[in-house]
Amino acid sequence: MSDTVVTASNVHKNFGDLEVLKGVSFDVHKGEVVVILGPSGSGKSTLLRCINHLEDMETGSIAVNGVQIGFETKKGDLYRAKDATIARQRRKVGMVFQQFNLFQHMTVMENLIEVPVRLHRVPRDKAVTRARDLLRQVGLDDRETSYPRQLSGGQQQRVAIARALAINPDLLLFDEPTSALDPELVGEVLATMRGLADAGHTMIVVTHEISFARQAADTVIFMDGGHIIEQGAPENVLESPKHERTREFLKRFLPV
Amino acid sequence: MRSDTQASFTPRLHMDVADARTHIRWGQWVARIIVFLVIVWLAQFLFTNPNFEWGTVWAWFNAPSIIKALWTTLWLAFVSMVLGTVLGVVLAVARMSHNGLLNAAAGVYIWFFRGTPLLVQLIFWFNMAALLPQISIGIPFGGPQLIIWSTNDLITPLTAALLGLALNEAAYMAEVIRGGLLSVDPGQREAARAYGMSSGQSLIRVVLPQAMRSIIPPTGNQLINIVKATSQVSVIAMSDLLYTVQSVYNRTFETIPLLLVAVIWYLIVTSILNVAQSFIEDHYARGHNSEQGLPALLRKLTSKHRRKPGGAQAADHSQARTKGPEK
Ligand SMILES: Nc1ncnc2c1ncn2[C@@H]1O[C@H](COP(=O)(O)OP(=O)(O)O)[C@@H](O)[C@H]1O
Ligand SMILES: [Mg+2]
Numbered sequence: 001m002s003d004t005v006v007t008a009s010n011v012h013k014n015f016g017d018l019e020v021l022k023g024v025s026f027d028v029h030k031g032e033v034v035v036i037l038g039p040s041g042s043g044k045s046t047l048l049r050c051i052n053h054l055e056d057m058e059t060g061s062i063a064v065n066g067v068q069i070g071f072e073t074k075k076g077d078l079y080r081a082k083d084a085t086i087a088r089q090r091r092k093v094g095m096v097f098q099q100f101n102l103f104q105h106m107t108v109m110e111n112l113i114e115v116p117v118r119l120h121r122v123p124r125d126k127a128v129t130r131a132r133d134l135l136r137q138v139g140l141d142d143r144e145t146s147y148p149r150q151l152s153g154g155q156q157q158r159v160a161i162a163r164a165l166a167i168n169p170d171l172l173l174f175d176e177p178t179s180a181l182d183p184e185l186v187g188e189v190l191a192t193m194r195g196l197a198d199a200g201h202t203m204i205v206v207t208h209e210i211s212f213a214r215q216a217a218d219t220v221i222f223m224d225g226g227h228i229i230e231q232g233a234p235e236n237v238l239e240s241p242k243h244e245r246t247r248e249f250l251k252r253f254l255p256v
Numbered sequence: 257m258r259s260d261t262q263a264s265f266t267p268r269l270h271m272d273v274a275d276a277r278t279h280i281r282w283g284q285w286v287a288r289i290i291v292f293l294v295i296v297w298l299a300q301f302l303f304t305n306p307n308f309e310w311g312t313v314w315a316w317f318n319a320p321s322i323i324k325a326l327w328t329t330l331w332l333a334f335v336s337m338v339l340g341t342v343l344g345v346v347l348a349v350a351r352m353s354h355n356g357l358l359n360a361a362a363g364v365y366i367w368f369f370r371g372t373p374l375l376v377q378l379i380f381w382f383n384m385a386a387l388l389p390q391i392s393i394g395i396p397f398g399g400p401q402l403i404i405w406s407t408n409d410l411i412t413p414l415t416a417a418l419l420g421l422a423l424n425e426a427a428y429m430a431e432v433i434r435g436g437l438l439s440v441d442p443g444q445r446e447a448a449r450a451y452g453m454s455s456g457q458s459l460i461r462v463v464l465p466q467a468m469r470s471i472i473p474p475t476g477n478q479l480i481n482i483v484k485a486t487s488q489v490s491v492i493a494m495s496d497l498l499y500t501v502q503s504v505y506n507r508t509f510e511t512i513p514l515l516l517v518a519v520i521w522y523l524i525v526t527s528i529l530n531v532a533q534s535f536i537e538d539h540y541a542r543g544h545n546s547e548q549g550l551p552a553l554l555r556k557l558t559s560k561h562r563r564k565p566g567g568a569q570a571a572d573h574s575q576a577r578t579k580g581p582e583k
Contacts (some may be wrong), residue, residue: 052450084454091452101447105465105543115451118461147543167451 003030005171005202006051011060013046020046021057022226028171028204028219033197035213035234036206038223039249044206047223048173051204052093053086064093065170091119094164098176100156102148108135108159109144112166120167127166134162138192154185158192165196172196174205210253214238222246312513316504317520325500326521332496333483336418340425340482341475347430348437349459362430369427375488378420382492384411413494421489425482432474436467468540476533480526487522497521 006028013021020043028034036044049055051062053070061068069089072081081089103111112131116122122130135141138158148156157177164172177193178186190212197203197216207213213220213234220237222230222245230243241247302308316322350362369377385407394401440463448458490499501514508514 054446054450087449087452087454087457089452090450093450095447095450097443097447099441099443101441101443103444103447103462104441105540107543114461115453118457119452149543163451 004028005030005032006062006064006204008047008051008062009060011047011050011057011062013043013050013055013057020226021050023060024223024226024228025060026221026228026231028202030202031200032218033201033203033205033216034219034221035217036204036221036223037208037210037213037249038229042223043226044223045175048095048175048204048206051171051173052090052095064089069093087119091115091167092170093173094167094169094171095173096157096160096164096175096177098179100148100153100160100180102156102160102163104148107145107147108140108151111148111159112163115163116166131162131166134165135159137165137195138162139188152185153181154188157181157189161189161192161196170202172201172203174203174207176206176208178207178209208253210238210250222249224249307512308516309510309513312510313516313520316501316510316514316517321500321504322497322517322521325495325497326525328495329483329486329497330525332417332421332486332489332494333479336421336425336486337479337482339418339422341429341433343422343426344429344433347426348433351430351434352437366427366430369424370431374420374424374485375491377424378416378488378492381419382411382413382416384416413489413492416492417486417489417494417496421482421485425478428478429475432471432478433467435474436469436471437463439470440466465540465542469537469544472533472537472540476529476536479533480529483525483529484522487518 004027006026008027009025011021011024012019024043024047026034036047038044046055050057051064051069056070067089068078070081070086071078072085073079103114106114109128109131112134113122113124113127116127116130117124132141132144135144138161140155140158140162143151143155143159148159151159161177174193178189181189186209190209193203193205193212194216205212205217217234219231220234221228222237222241222243224245230237230241230246237246238250241250303310347362347365350358351366353359388407390404391407391410392401392404394403444462444466445458448462449455453461486496487498489496490502493499495503497518501518505511505514
């Protein structure tokens with residue numbers, strides 16, 4: 001199908017002797033929001049990092065818009081790509097981290113225009129205009145000149161989301177974007193992410209926020225022990241899970 | 257239950273703490289008196305001992321030969337520091353690379369140059385010709401040589417001094433820079449990588465600027481050290497500040513006053529470097545405190561006026577600062 005953004009098939013990944021991903025396959029379509037749930041240590045972050053080749057993998061393949069990030073084909077043979085090529089292949093994938101990872105020595109505005117101006121060769125004034133739009137969108141248009149440390153965790157994460165949008169991404173990856181936040185700040189970040197989902201962005205979100213999965217996901221994937229145990233529409237996976245392990249996991253999130 | 261225990265605790269006195277008096281601190285007063293006596297004694301020693309010959313000191317202080325020697329000392333320190341820092345960055349990056357051979361080579365370099373005295377290295381470079389009479393570019397192991405230099409022509413006091421100081425400095429700067437690079441949160445490099453920066457771009461745009469905050473203070477020390485270390489080139493007849501005052505007092509026998517000339521100039525230079533360092537430190541604290549551009553010294557003076565009216569603002573600053581190192 002031509003509207004497939006991510007195709008992962010039979011992904012295996014080891015850290016030394018530890019088998020972390022044991023044959024993972026899934027597709028993500030354009031505009032689809034996929035939420036990955038699963039206990040800690042089940043391989044969710046590793047899977048996300050394999051998608052933009054922050055981690056190498058043992059066997060299998062992942063393609064983003066038809067490109068296998070980290071590899072190139074020459075005369076029908078697959079080669080490991082050079083660093084410069086890999087860097088270029090990553091440029092349409094935005095990533096939002098648990099610890100925000102905003103560039104600490106740059107202001108909010110500098111964080112948003114750094115990659116577009118330096119790497120994508122967007123003219124500076126255009127990048128600034130676009131950054132202002134994005135800051136308005138995430139509700140931080142008055143913080144352009146602040147440094148990350150002067151913002152709350154929730155504000156930093158919203159800036160990080162704006163930074164991801166600033167590259168006009170084909171795909172957005174979120175690794176537990178609200179796990180490092182104080183409980184009262186989680187809501188503002190989730191609201192921003194729901195806005196992106198409604199706007200039609202293609203997103204893969206690793207989170208423990210079941211409510212977000214329920215409201216925003218098109219597909220929920222449940223992982224455990226390096227396998228995808230169950231995947232499907234949120235009403236199926238969350239309300240009537242087929243698998244015992246999914247039921248066990250979801251029980252923890254039931255209102256007491 | 258709780259209100260019971262609270263009720264049973266009744267302070268006996270209620271007096272305004274504003275009226276509280278302070279005990280006299282005898283120890284502090286004894287210390288002050290001792291310091292005062294030492295200062296008086298020192299002043300008397302400096303101004304009444306005729307052997308200092310202060311008149312001679314001021315007569316030589318800005319003599320043309322001394323000023324020329326001062327410039328030699330300054331640019332020798334500056335050029336060796338620049339060369340040493342550039343080579344130090346290369347060594348630090350090599351030391352942190354996954355390439356085992358590069359890593360080991362950088363390690364051996366640092367081990368050798370930090371493990372031998374600078375004075376010995378300087379004399380060694382100066383006597384290079386005894387080890388290697390000719391330096392040539394060409395095909396090794398008996399192949400034809402394209403260019404041949406005589407080592408004696410190449411190694412002057414100047415080149416020996418620069419080689420010795422810069423190569424030695426590189427070993428120290430490599431460790432300073434490596435420490436700085438390691439102090440930056442790995443998440444920063446990770447974000448740079450995820451957004452498509454090459455490792456060079458990530459180093460220059462993201463990691464180094466943040467590493468500067470911990471690189472600057474020890475670099476300031478290194479710079480002050482190298483200004484003083486230049487005095488060791490006097491043994492290879494490089495006419496720096498110390499060599500020049502020595503050659504003057506060898507003629508005139510005004511040993512103490514001429515040494516004082518050197519001491520005062522070294523102190524002036526190192527004091528200026530100290531002030532410059534605090535300005536640079538503040539520049540690279542970008543994102544770590546809210547008042548930029550003011551060096552710590554000035555900030556201390558201005559903060560007294562600020563703290564009172566805007567208590568909330570002051571609290572905000574201190575919070576931003578204490579948050580600093582945790583991430
Ligand atoms: N860089 C690494 N080196 C070694 N082991 C790792 C590394 N990263 C993750 N792991 C291990 O891989 C497993 C899966 O980790 P991760 O993908 O982070 O799980 P999750 O995100 O689902 O909590 C864990 O057992 C973890 O300890
Ligand atoms: Mg994780």
